[in-house]
Amino acid sequence: MTIAGRSSPTLDEVAELAGVSRATVSRVINDSPRVSPEAREAVHSAVAQLRYVPNRMARSLVTRRTDTIALVLSENNSQVFTDPFFASMVRELSARLSDTDRALVLLAARDRGEQEKVGRWVRQGHVDGVVLVSLHRDDLLPGMLRESNVPLVLLGRPLDGSDVSHVDADNAAGATTATEYLAAAGRRRIATVTGPLDMIAGVDRYAGYRHGLQAAGLPLSAELVEEGDFTEAGGARAMRALLERAPDLDAVFVASDPMAVGALRALHDAGRTVPGDVAVVGFDDAVVAATCDPPLTTVAQPLDEMTRLMVELLLRQVDGVADGPEVHVCDTRLVVRASA
Amino acid sequence: MTIAGRSSPTLDEVAELAGVSRATVSRVINDSPRVSPEAREAVHSAVAQLRYVPNRMARSLVTRRTDTIALVLSENNSQVFTDPFFASMVRELSARLSDTDRALVLLAARDRGEQEKVGRWVRQGHVDGVVLVSLHRDDLLPGMLRESNVPLVLLGRPLDGSDVSHVDADNAAGATTATEYLAAAGRRRIATVTGPLDMIAGVDRYAGYRHGLQAAGLPLSAELVEEGDFTEAGGARAMRALLERAPDLDAVFVASDPMAVGALRALHDAGRTVPGDVAVVGFDDAVVAATCDPPLTTVAQPLDEMTRLMVELLLRQVDGVADGPEVHVCDTRLVVRASA
DNA sequence: GTGGGGTGTGAGAGCGCTCTCACGGGTTCG
DNA sequence: CGAACCCGTGAGAGCGCTCTCACACCCCAC
Known part of the structure; x- marks a missing residue:
């Protein structure tokens, strides 16, 4: 596909210039040890001189690998x-x-x-x-x-x-830990912003939340659950919906950090202090978690x-x-x- | 690269099954018109039966195209x-x-x-x-x-x-327009958050800003210029720096929308109203520009x-x-x- | 001096595809 | 009724590479 110009050099041309056979050039290219230093040197300089680059298609055709x-x-x-x-x-x-x-x-x-x-x-x-x-x-x-x-x-x-x-x-376990942590801190109205529930991470983290509530002896209430979409804007939107539906919530487990950042903003805009009025836990330990205000308690995955x-x-x-x-x-x- | 399993069928196998030659199969695959309906049909059913998929490496080797x-x-x-x-x-x-x-x-x-x-x-x-x-x-x-x-x-x-x-x-022209627009609205202390100045978009938009100031008869002052990095966090940071250095600024041209969103937040946090105290213009017309608060005046590129x-x-x-x-x-x- | 074991090298057979070319068989025209 | 032509088809060369195999060569042991 070179525009206007000689097509790229091939193995044979390198071989000819180096005064060796195609096989030897191939050996050098592929770092085979069974090549004499002189031959290797000759090939290397021929390669340099011709600016030779192996054709991957040809190579892949025989090796059946594309790397x-x-x-x-x-x-x-x-x-x-x-x-x-x-x-x-x-x-x-x-x-x-x-x-x-x-x-x-x-x-x-x-x-x-x-x-x-x-x-x-x-x-x-x-x-x-x-x-x-x-x-x-x-x-x-x-x-x-x-x-x-x-x-x-x-x-x-x-x-x-x-x-x-x-x-x-272990999304479920992580979410459970987060929820239990909130419960152990004395929070009783723990809401959640879930991920998309057609994605496994969304489903599992939501399941973990429910499990955490159960372990803490807290009831699951529908008004404390809002589905998000893993984006910051979606997190803010979901948080506003939760605040409207359940103004008495005192904690929220948010299924991703970008959403949690959105939630923090929504809480701030609603005049709630974090963690005073509402405690927030995120998920992912994204870079932003450490730098947002307040810094986010979150569930880290070993990425x-x-x-x-x-x-x-x-x-x-x-x-x-x-x-x-x-x-x-x-x-x-x-x-x-x-x-x- | 199929793990444990028969290797994929080739053109020849399709040809044999269809009772035609390799060339004819190739013609069918490549939608050549010069094939009889019967042959075409035979090939199609053989392809379906063998679940044949052409090997791109082999094809590319001869066509010199990878698509x-x-x-x-x-x-x-x-x-x-x-x-x-x-x-x-x-x-x-x-x-x-x-x-x-x-x-x-x-x-x-x-x-x-x-x-x-x-x-x-x-x-x-x-x-x-x-x-x-x-x-x-x-x-x-x-x-x-x-x-x-x-x-x-x-x-x-x-x-x-x-x-x-x-x-x-036309980044420069866009930035000039934005700056002139701010000047025409009566703003006199127009700051800018630039993009990275080792990127052409950063350089050009900054040049356009300077040109806009000049056209409006406004001086360029160093304390009104802060370099950003095209991210939201960077925009907020730059805005804070500008506010500290030049508390009397009454407008800011921000070289990208994500940065502008960050700037809006920083302004809000600093208790400035937008556009009352400070007018803000962004660049890109990203989706977020329409949804942020307040909605962002911005320079749209015909993406x-x-x-x-x-x-x-x-x-x-x-x-x-x-x-x-x-x-x-x-x-x-x-x-x-x-x-x- | 002969046999055995390396070691570097080249010839050559493909990998799976495309594409040119030639060919048989039909149609059309002079 | 033969020349000219198209149309569908197949044979076969080749794309640029890898890799097996055989070969020439050298070194060492016996």
Whole structure:
């Protein structure tokens, strides 16, 4: 695809210039030890002189590997990008894969059409494996990818309970801890802003909240529950709704930090002090949690560990040394700051 | 890369099952008109039966096309993701490319190491072309990609003034309009929160601000200028700094909407009314501009048009029908809401 | 001096696809 | 009734690489 210009040099041209065979050049390129120093040197200088770059298509055709991994974001609103949790994950993932000399590409699949397109693209063999993130209930991709036998690992357990490798935080336990913490501090009217209830993280954190209430001997009341969408604006909106419905609430467990920041703002605007009038606990331990006002008590997920595990599970499949799907559930940790 | 399982079927197997030659199957796959209906039908059913998916590597090896375009984000802080302007662009870009049956992949290059890695990956022939976004002064990628002859289009004009296809908003003119608008409203102490001054959008909008002051016969004073980083938190921080240094300011031009939202918050916290005490104008017309309090007067960029143009310029290069680098500078438009 | 074991190298067979080219068989025209 | 033409098809070359295999060569033990 070079515009106006000689096409790129090939292995043969390098071989000819270096005065060796194609095979030897290939050995040098692939760091095989069985090459004499002289030959190696000759090849290296020929490569430099011709500015030779191996053609990945040709290489992949025979090796059946592309050395690239896809991170697929299956999310209908473009808000995922905006979530700092996601941004951190991309960074980690890309760093971990770099260690093994693999590239990371992101694919966004916002609607069914794009999901199908992404599924097809993956099945055509563009990537060695897929990390799938942000799953809603009606997502096509887990099914498509699973049945196409592409190495696959999910972030978060699959909504349909199918048997596929995944890494998850113990969302329910984390939410329970948060709720119990609020109860132990003497709060009695503990509300929650949940995540989207068609996402597993939303469901699990909500379940953990209920469990926490129960453990503390507190009743579950519908007016203390409002569904959010994991965004700051959504958190503010949900908080306003809660305040209107239940002005006597004295604590709120918010299922993500961006939403919690929104909730803090809504509380502030409503003239409530935090944690005086209302204690707030978030989820994720995003960067913003430490810098907002007041600093947010929140449930931390071991994101780095989770990312490391995902890469591990995935590469084990890619390398063909995996025996069956593997699952890791990581512990969460309550980070106590000023908001509760 | 299928784990434990028969490898995928090939063209030959389809041909055999359909009772035709490889060439005919290829014709059917590629929608050539010169195939009899019977043959076409036979091939289609064989494809369905074998669940055949063409191997892209093999195809690309001969066609020299991959039908995928990369969007490269060259940005050292992971904040780009967080910017709604960016999220909108990804959506648009991916939609426009879908129209031509091309896939979009995102590559993040945060540091020099990753930039080199991305450059290499691109040069190996994984993609047909590159859209490059968010350029800082010390970026390696424009150079690397330009000299590797990969079809390339930049969002925003290149910092080093080199001759490469790009699409940009008229940032300077937009900033001038905003500043003049504030001056025309009788504001005399007009501050600015700039973008990062190693990014062209930051530089140009700052230049436009200065030009606007000059046109209005207002002096440029250093205490009214604070550099931001295009994030909400950065905007709030910069606004606080400005208020401290110049408590008498009566307007502020903020070089991006997320920063403007932060500035609004800082102003609110400082007890200033908007637009009563301080008029605020943002830049980008992000979604949040319409929903924040008060709704933000802002400079809109024609993002959809810009994206369309980028795709157009890029595909013209990919298809080899481009004659030299092409440049488009798009007009901005002041959207007046309540904040100024 | 012969056999065995490295070690560096090259020839050559593919990987799965596309695409040119030639060919048989029908139609149309002079 | 033969030449000219189109149309559907298949044979086969080749895209740029990897990798197996065989070979030439050297070194050392017996």
